[in-house]
Structure formats: C-alpha cells, structure tokens
Amino acid sequence: SQQGEEDPQALSIQEGENATMNCSYKTSINNLQWYRQNSGRGLVHLILIRSNEREKHSGRLRVTLDTSKKSSSLLITASRAADTASYFCAPAPTNAGKSTFGDGTTLTVKP
Amino acid sequence: DTGVSQDPRHKITKRGQNVTFRCDPISEHNRLYWYRQTLGQGPEFLTYFQNEAQLEKSRLLSDRFSAERPKGSFSTLEIQRTEQGDSAMYLCASSLGETQSSYEQYFGPGTRLTVT
Numbered sequence: 001s002q003q004g005e006e007d008p009q010a011l012s013i014q015e016g017e018n019a020t021m022n023c024s025y026k027t028s029i030n031n032l033q034w035y036r037q038n039s040g041r042g043l044v045h046l047i048l049i050r051s052n053e054r055e056k057h058s059g060r061l062r063v064t065l066d067t068s069k070k071s072s073s074l075l076i077t078a079s080r081a082a083d084t085a086s087y088f089c090a091p092a093p094t095n096a097g098k099s100t101f102g103d104g105t106t107l108t109v110k111p
Numbered sequence: 112d113t114g115v116s117q118d119p120r121h122k123i124t125k126r127g128q129n130v131t132f133r134c135d136p137i138s139e140h141n142r143l144y145w146y147r148q149t150l151g152q153g154p155e156f157l158t159y160f161q162n163e164a165q166l167e168k169s170r171l172l173s174d175r176f177s178a179e180r181p182k183g184s185f186s187t188l189e190i191q192r193t194e195q196g197d198s199a200m201y202l203c204a205s206s207l208g209e210t211q212s213s214y215e216q217y218f219g220p221g222t223r224l225t226v227t
Contacts, residue, residue, distance in 0.1 A: 035218075
C-alpha cells in the first residue's frame with residue numbers, strides 16, 4: 001500500500017487568501033488524487049494528477065506533482081468560506097494496489 | 112442520482128448486536144472499496160472487490176467483519192457482535208478499475224455507526 005501524508009495538519013486563513021496544502025509519499029506512483037471532505041460527509045474527488053504530469057488546474061484548484069521529491073501540493077486560490085473542509089491526498093502505487101489516506105489537512109476559511 | 116449510495120446513513124446499535132450496511136456503486140464501476148473513518152482521522156482501508164472477487168482485506172478487518180459482493184454489483188459489510196470501538200463512519204467507494212488510469216475513486220456519503 002501507499003500512504004499519503006498531508007501537511008500542515010491545520011490551516012486557518014481569511015476569505016480571499018490562497019491556501020496551500022502539501023502531500024508526501026514514499027514509493028513510486030501511477031497517479032495521485034486529492035479529495036475534500038466536509039464535516040460528517042463522504043469524500044469528494046477533486047482532481048487526479050498522473051505521474052507524467054507536473055501541474056494540473058481545475059477552476060480555483062492547482063495541483064503540482066514532483067515525483068523526484070515524492071511530493072504534491074494543492075493550491076486553492078481566492079478561498080471562500082465554503083472551502084472550509086478537510087483535504088486528503090491518495091497516491092496510487094504503480095503496482096495497482098490500493099492507496100491509503102493520511103489524516104488530512106483541516107482548512108478553515110474565515111469570512 | 113448516479114453516484115455511490117449507502118444505506119443506512121445512520122445506525123445506532125447496542126453492543127453485541129450484528130449490523131449490516133449496504134453500498135451501491137456507480138453502475139459501470141468494477142472496483143468497490145470499504146473504508147472506516149473515526150473522528151479526526153483519515154479513512155482507513157478495510158477491503159476491496161474487483162467485480163465479485165474480494166482481492167484484499169486489511170488486518171483491521173477482524174473475524175467479526177465480513178464483506179460480500181455476490182453479483183459484482185452492490186456490496187454488504189456485516190459486523191458481528193459489535194463493540195464500542197466499532198463506532199465510526201463506514202465509507203464505500205467505487206472506481207472503474209479497468210486500467211491503471213481509471214482508479215479514480217468516488218465515495219458514497221457513508222454510514223455512521225454508533226455502538227452504545
């Protein structure tokens with residue numbers, strides 16, 4: 001299995017600011033996924049980045065991947081109060097096994 | 112709604128009782144996963160199926176836990192002789208799983224279990 005470790009554990013910002021969360025992993029991956037989870041709800045898939053991609057955008061989200069450093073980052077630009085949630089990364093290993101989740105980054109966006 | 116659905120959404124049971132949860136994946140998805148999540152933690156992998164075959168089980172899945180996916184469509188997760196430590200959110204996810212590029216997992220809303 002392959003576990004993602006998110007950093008920081010908690011992040012608190014003002015509405016309109018950018019939020020950056022990081023993810024590190026240990027072994028080679030096929031792709032890496034980011035998820036959001038609102039309190040008490042299921043996980044929502046945000047974006048998937050493949051191992052041969054370095055950057056990917058989706059709306060206000062920007063994900064980078066550095067396979068040499070085994071790390072990824074999720075940037076949320078112009079944050080909104082509705083972005084308040086926990087964010088998880090899930091690296092998918094190359095042997096097609098399962099990926100496992102870290103404990104996430106809890107983002108609080110203050111209005 | 113064509114997403115992953117789970118039933119029930121909430122379950123309160125007394126210690127020692129058996130409970131069963133159901134997950135209906137997205138219809139064309141071959142892979143189905145079960146996770147458990149406690150407050151403040153990330154989801155912990157329990158088991159997954161490729162069609163009807165159960166390919167992997169976590170060591171977290173004690174003998175009291177059993178999962179099935181009899182026809183390769185919906186899945187059930189049963190917990191026998193529940194303990195207070197089983198109280199958690201149980202999440203189901205599905206993915207296409209046909210190629211290495213299609214392991215994007217889509218999650219259901221979860222079943223929250225409370226064991227009193």
